[in-house]
Amino acid sequence: MSVDEFVKKYAVDRHHTNSLKWDALDERFGNPDLTAMWVADMEFQEPQAVTDALIKRVQHGIYGYSLTPDSYFEAYAAWQKKRHNIDLKKEWLTFDNGVVGSLYTIVNTFTKPDDAVLVLTPVYYPFHNAVNDNGRKLIKSELVRTDNHFEIDYDDVERKIVENDVKLFIQCSPHNPVGRIWTADELDRIMDICQRHGVLIVSDEIHQDIEIGERKFVSALSIADGRYQDDLIIVTAPSKTFNMAGLLNSHVIIPNQKIQDQFLAGKKRFNEVDLSVLGQVAAEAAYRYGEEWLDGLLEVIRYNYDQVRVTLNREVPQIKVAELEGTYLLWLDLRDVMPADQIKDFIQNKVGIAVDYGEWFSDYGLGCVRLNLATDPKFVKAAVDRIVADLK
Incomplete structure (x- = not known):
C-alpha cells in the first residue's frame, strides 16, 4: 500500500x-x-479487523470479568517470532493496564525508598516520574551525541552504578526520544555491566515494531542466547504499534519465576487490576491480521x-x-x-x-x-x- x-x-x-x-x-x-x-x-x-473484532465482542453485550484465551498468546507469540525472532514462552507472560503503571509497580516492588535507579537520558519522562514520585534516587547517564547519532557512555554507566549502589536499570529499546535501536552488542555490553553489579534490568520495548531504517529491533530477551533472562523484566504493549493506548492492555514478560512472583505480589500491593477485555480482543485481532x-x-x-x-x-x-x-x-x-x-x-x-x-x-x-x-x-x-x- x-x-x-x-x-x-x-x-x-x-x-x-x-x-x-x-x-x-x-x-x-x-x-x-x-x-x-x-x-x-x-x-x-x-x-479493519480490529474494529470488526471489537464490534463482535460489543454485540455480545457483557463486559464482565474475563480470562485471557490461549488464542491471544498464540497470536502474540507468532507475531514476536515472525517480526523479531523472539521465542516467547507462555509462562513468562503476565498482563497490566499500561507500561507506565508497570514501571511504578516495578520501582515499588524491587527497590526501597532512597534506592538508586538508573536511566539513560534524554528519556521518556514517565521514567523519571516513576522514580521520583516513589521517593527513589534518580541516577542519569547522558547519552553521547556524535553528529546526529547517540551512543551509550558505558564508563559513566558503570561508575554511576558503583558510586550510587544502583538497584534497578530502566532502559528504553528502541529509545524514546532519540530514535536509536540498540544493537545486540550494545545491549550485551550494558546488561553485562548490570549483571556483574547485581542490577535488575527493565527493558521498555513498547516501540519494538516501529523499525524505520535498515537496523532491526533486537529484544533484550534474545541477547547472548538468553544469558540475561534471569535478571530481566520486559514491558511492552500493542498501544504504540496499533494506536490503542486507550484500551489499557500491556504485557509484562518475566522469564525468572521468582522475579515474576515478586512482581505479581507487588501488583497486589500497589496496583491490582483486572485485564482489559476489549483491549485483549483488539490486540489479538491486530496481531493476527494487522x-x-x-x-x-x-x-x-x-x-x-x-x-x-x-x-x-x-x-x-x-x-x-x-x-x-x-x-x-x-x-x-x-x-x-x-x-x-x-x-x-x-x-x-x-x-x-x-x-x-x-x-x-x-x-x-x-x-x-x-x-x-x-x-x-x-x-x-x-x-x-x-x-x-x-x-x-
Whole structure:
C-alpha cells in the first residue's frame, strides 16, 4: 500500500473526539489552534479487523470479568517470532493496564525508598516520574551525541552504578526520544555491566515494531542466547504499534519465576487490576491480521522522516536531525539556530505546532524538541515549510 493510499484510507480528523492530543491543546499549550505533533499516538484508524473484532465482542453485550484465551498468546507469540525472532514462552507472560503503571509497580516492588535507579537520558519522562514520585534516587547517564547519532557512555554507566549502589536499570529499546535501536552488542555490553553489579534490568520495548531504517529491533530477551533472562523484566504493549493506548492492555514478560512472583505480589500491593477485555480482543485481532496495516504505517513514517531530514539538511543544516532508526518520534536540536529560551515561542507562535520539549526528557534536552511523525504527511510538510520560511 502506498503512502497516499494508506493516508486516504486511514487518516481521520480527531478534533472534538475527547482526544488528549488535539482537544487538550488549549489546556496544555495555551492555544487550541496548534497542529498536534506531541503525545505519542496517531491520526490513523485501526486495521479493519480490529474494529470488526471489537464490534463482535460489543454485540455480545457483557463486559464482565474475563480470562485471557490461549488464542491471544498464540497470536502474540507468532507475531514476536515472525517480526523479531523472539521465542516467547507462555509462562513468562503476565498482563497490566499500561507500561507506565508497570514501571511504578516495578520501582515499588524491587527497590526501597532512597534506592538508586538508573536511566539513560534524554528519556521518556514517565521514567523519571516513576522514580521520583516513589521517593527513589534518580541516577542519569547522558547519552553521547556524535553528529546526529547517540551512543551509550558505558564508563559513566558503570561508575554511576558503583558510586550510587544502583538497584534497578530502566532502559528504553528502541529509545524514546532519540530514535536509536540498540544493537545486540550494545545491549550485551550494558546488561553485562548490570549483571556483574547485581542490577535488575527493565527493558521498555513498547516501540519494538516501529523499525524505520535498515537496523532491526533486537529484544533484550534474545541477547547472548538468553544469558540475561534471569535478571530481566520486559514491558511492552500493542498501544504504540496499533494506536490503542486507550484500551489499557500491556504485557509484562518475566522469564525468572521468582522475579515474576515478586512482581505479581507487588501488583497486589500497589496496583491490582483486572485485564482489559476489549483491549485483549483488539490486540489479538491486530496481531493476527494487522501486518499489512503496520507495513503501510511504517511507509508513512519513513516518508515523513525523509520530508523533515532532507528539507532541513538542505535548507537549515544548523538544525540537527537525529538519525531515526526506531519509534515514530523525531529528535530535533535547534540550539545552533536560536537561544533555548526562544524555542517555545518559535515552535508554537511562529511554526504553529505543539511538540514535546526537550527539557521534559532531560536537562541536556533544553533547546531540543520531539516531533511525532505518525500523522498525516500534510501536517509534517506544513510544519517543516514554516520552520524553513521563518528561519530563512
